[in-house]
Every structure is written in structure tokens, then in C-alpha cells.
Amino acid sequence: MKSVIELDNVSKKFGKEYALHSIGLKIGKGITLVLGPNGAGKSTLLRCMAGLYKPDSGKVHMLGADPYSDAGIRKRISFMPDNYGLYDFLSVRDNMLFFARLYGVDDKDAVSKALETLKMLDADNYIDTKVGQLSRGTKQKMLFCKALINNPDVILLDEPTAFLDASSSERVRGELSDMAKEGKCVVFVTQRVDEATRFDSRICVIREGRIIRDTTTGGLYDELFKETTVSIRLAKPISAGKLRSLGNKVKIEHGNMVKVSIRNYRDINVVLKKLMDAGAYVASVDYAEPMIERLYRGDNDGE
Amino acid sequence: MKGFTEGITTENKSIAIAIKDMREVFSSVSIYGPMIGVPMFFAIALPFLTVYVALHAAPSIASRIAAGAVSGVSPSQINSLSFMYFFAINVLGPIFLTIPIFTASVIAADSFAGEKERKTSENLLAAPITNGELLLGKILASLIPTIVLTVAVFGIYGATVNFLSFQEFGTYILPTPTWIMMLASAPLLALAAIAVVVFVSAHVKGIKEAQQISTLLVLPILLIPFISILGIANLNVSFFAYAIVVLCVVDSVIFYISVKDFKKEKILY
Structure with missing residues (x-):
């Protein structure tokens, strides 16, 4: 170059x-x-x-x-x-x-x-x-x-x-x-x-x-989306039972915000499909917060 | 609606900077109003006051002025005309000589420290201009209005003095060679004030600090009437010829120090 x-x-x-x-x-x-x-x-x-x-x-x-x-x-x-x-x-x-x-x-x-x-x-x-x-x-x-x-x-x-x-x-x-x-x-x-x-x-x-x-x-994405969590905003809340069926570690944050653990960014598609199959309507996926955590607060420096 | 500068073909960057800065000063009546209005008022009011004193109180006031202050004429011989003559040149002249210092300080402080205060300097300094072009533009922005205003004020005060002296005594007083030399020193006083502002602006955060320090230059000017009244020096052509030479040297020294000290990042923040 x-x-x-x-x-x-x-x-x-x-x-x-x-x-x-x-x-x-x-x-x-x-x-x-x-x-x-x-x-x-x-x-x-x-x-x-x-x-x-x-x-x-x-x-x-x-x-x-x-x-x-x-x-x-x-x-x-x-x-x-x-x-x-x-x-x-x-x-x-x-x-x-x-x-x-x-x-x-x-x-x-x-x-x-x-x-x-x-x-x-x-x-x-x-x-x-x-x-x-x-x-x-x-x-x-x-x-x-x-x-x-x-x-x-x-x-x-x-x-x-x-x-x-x-x-x-x-x-x-x-x-x-x-x-x-x-x-x-x-x-x-x-x-x-x-x-x-x-x-x-x-x-x-x-x-x-x-x-x-x-x-x-x-x-x-490759470097930072490893063993992390993303926040998913749903249009309407779904039941805890349906969320548990996702298999991933899931935490309901407030009403229609759920935090899902993923192994890498490819998992996002899998989680979204499962959510949609469970009848959820996904409004957005916030991936920035975990990336900021890792980038600015020192995790994985120099990987 | 077309812009004020559109169509001007000059590529001189310094002139573009000077025009921009002058427009900034004259964009707000609260800045240029007092800067022009106050000297204009005094240019008319002070000659009226002088003629009033000359006609009604000259002998008694003159007796308090040191003997020999007016070209060897004793106080008892001072008549109203000679009092008017003395006062119009030796007192009013130096008072109006403070105008180039005040005006140049106000504009130059706004021009240099103002960029820092208003945070407009980054776009300006990132442009393809040399330090020389930047300084020249800003100096012109301060010097041109200062000279125009000083000449205008001297003209108005001179015309008022002449009008009054002709009305009362049937003769004109101004201009005299001393008065013209006094006026000739005005641009050099303005340049000294600008050079001080260039230096000070790089070291202070705002317009006010820059103005306050540079306006201290008026103090020696305000001593001139007292020097004259007390008979310490005779304000004549030679006095101002020496003053002009000294000012040239002082201006060169202050400018040399200011330009050498000038680093563009100093007017960033």
C-alpha cells in the first residue's frame, strides 16, 4: 500500500x-x-x-x-x-x-x-x-x-x-x-x-x-465478538419459557430488552431465527455496548 | 442575494482575511458604535469646551499653568487666542492620539484572541496560509480602520477648532506642522498596539485580557499634555520627529519579538 x-x-x-x-x-x-x-x-x-x-x-x-x-x-x-x-x-x-x-x-x-x-x-x-x-x-x-x-x-x-x-x-x-x-x-x-x-x-x-x-x-467483529453478550430489542415482550427455549444464556433486562450470550457474531443469526420462530418480533440488535467494553476498557488488547 | 466578497478576483489571502475580520468588527453596532461614536463626540465636544474656557476663563486658568509653557509667553500675556492655540494642539492633540491605540487594540484583540475565544481558528489554520499571510491579514484588519478613524477624528476636531476660532477670533488655528507630525505618528502608535496584541494573544485565553494589556500603551500618551503644560518639553516638529523615530524602533522590536514568538497552535486553544 x-x-x-x-x-x-x-x-x-x-x-x-x-x-x-x-x-x-x-x-x-x-x-x-x-x-x-x-x-x-x-x-x-x-x-x-x-x-x-x-x-x-x-x-x-x-x-x-x-x-x-x-x-x-x-x-x-x-x-x-x-x-x-x-x-x-x-x-x-x-x-x-x-x-x-x-x-x-x-x-x-x-x-x-x-x-x-x-x-x-x-x-x-x-x-x-x-x-x-x-x-x-x-x-x-x-x-x-x-x-x-x-x-x-x-x-x-x-x-x-x-x-x-x-x-x-x-x-x-x-x-x-x-x-x-x-x-x-x-x-x-x-x-x-x-x-x-x-x-x-x-x-x-x-x-x-x-x-x-x-x-x-x-x-x-472476528476479534471482539467472542464469548460476549448482545442486547436484543423486541417489539413486544415474549414469555420467559419461550426465551429459555433459545438454549443460549438469556437475561431479560427491562420488558422487551433481552441480553443473550453468544460465542461469536455468527451466533446472532441463530439466536434471531430462534426468537422469530418463537413468535418474537425483533426490533434491533445492539452489539455496540459489548464491543465498547472490550475496546475501550481494555479486554483483549492487542489481539 | 450575492455575497459581499463574491466577484472579487484577488487571490491575496491576507486581503481575504483582513476583509473578513473587518466585516466581523463592523457586523455588530455594539462593537463599532462606541469605537466610532465616542471619539467623534469628543472631536466636536472638546473644541467647544476649549473655546468656552478660552473666552470665559482663559486668564485665570492660564495663570495656573506654568509660566513659559506657551512659547515663552508669560501667563499674564496669554490671551484667549493663544490659550485656544495652545490647548487645541498640546492638550487635545495628545488626547486624540489615544484613539489609534484604543481602536487598534480593540480590533486586533478581537481579531487574534477572538478566533481563539470563538473557536474558529481550526478551520483558518488548517487552510493553506502561511504565518506571514495570516499575520499580515490580521494586522491590516486592525490598521486600516484605525487609520481611517484617526484621520477622520483629527479632521473633525481640526475643523471644529477652526470653525470656532474663525467665529470668535477671525483666524484659523489648524493645521500646523506640529499637528501634522502628531497625526503622522498615529499609525506607528497603532502598530505598537497591534504588535503587543499579537504577542499577548498567544498567551491569554480571551479578548478582554488581550485588550486590557495592550491599552496600557495609552498611559505614556496621556502624560504628553502634562509634560507640555509643566514645560518639561515643547511639543513641536522636532519633538514628534524624534517620537516617530523612537516609535519606529520600538515597533520593530515589539514586532520582531511578537512574530518570533508566534506559533499558530498558540491561537488554537
């Missing part, structure tokens, strides 16, 4: 605390998820890649250059921070024009690109609204729009769907998948396991400033 981004033994400290500890990472084209709990160092890692922070030691190579000192290379990068950070006093259009000018994008192209993205997110009617008047979710759509204004080769996103509704989140994910297919490099930071596992991609798990797992979506 040819690296687009290369982190060579990167460490970053704030005061005496290490936010990143000797990170070595090579990221190629396509989507890479960086997954970790609060305070794991995800945003610091992204800021080092975006050239906002200079590492205390080690080097960041972005498209073969140092993004901190080489302003020119940042023309090909886009960064979407987690705090939306657009200018409240300017309209969406003027925000886009301002950033477009910094990236050397022609005004006309910028407005046309912004309208195209906003239309995709069903927000083009806000183009002349001042950003300060928009809701948190709509502001995040505008920030995503800004992130695409320079048609970047590398896009770095910090929790880009955190405040979006389900449909807009899906559209953002769809756009990112399309970009990955076009050969762009997409780095997506999130703390939500359910978000990370929506992509069929590489997943780097970070905790306490270190990459503790470098895997894929499928790999994550």
Missing part, C-alpha cells in the same frame, strides 16, 4: 501529559476509521495530520510533505473539526467564499460546489442565512460543505456526523464512500463503535494516545 499519510513515531504532549505516544501509522487511499473513547488522542492525531499541531517528536508526512510547515500541501487537504468553527456573522455563502479564497478556489466554482453539496444534504435553502442563526446539526452540514470546497485529495473528519439526523448522516457516509472509490484518502475519527462499523474499512483503535488495534470492520 502506498502511503498518503505517514506518521513516524509521533508524540505530542500538553504540559506533562502525553496526548499521543510514539504513533507509527501509514494510511493509504480509501477510508480509515480512527476509533477511540473521549480523551484517547483522536482529535490531537487528526490535528497533527492537518498541520495544526507540530509533534513534539517524530514526523508527519502528508502527501510527502510536512503539513505543519508546508502551507502549499494544505491546499490538497481538508479538515473538518469537531467544533464547527465557521463564522457566525457571515452567511453560509460568504463563509464558503472566504475559505474558497484561502484555498485558491474560484468564487464561481466555490458557490457551485457549495450548492451541490448543500442540495445533497437538503440544506441549499440556507445558503444566504447567517451561520449564527442555524441549528447545531445544520451548522455541521455547512462545515461538511466547507470541507469539500477545495475538492481535497485527503479529507480529515472529526466526528462529522455527531449532530446530524439519520438521513443526513447516511448521505455524508455515502459521499465519503464515493470519495474513497475515486481514490481519495478519507480519515474519519469517531468515538461511536456503531458509526465506525458502518463502513467496510480499516479501523485503527486508539486509547491513551497509542494505537492499540489496527484492523478492519470484519476483523473487529
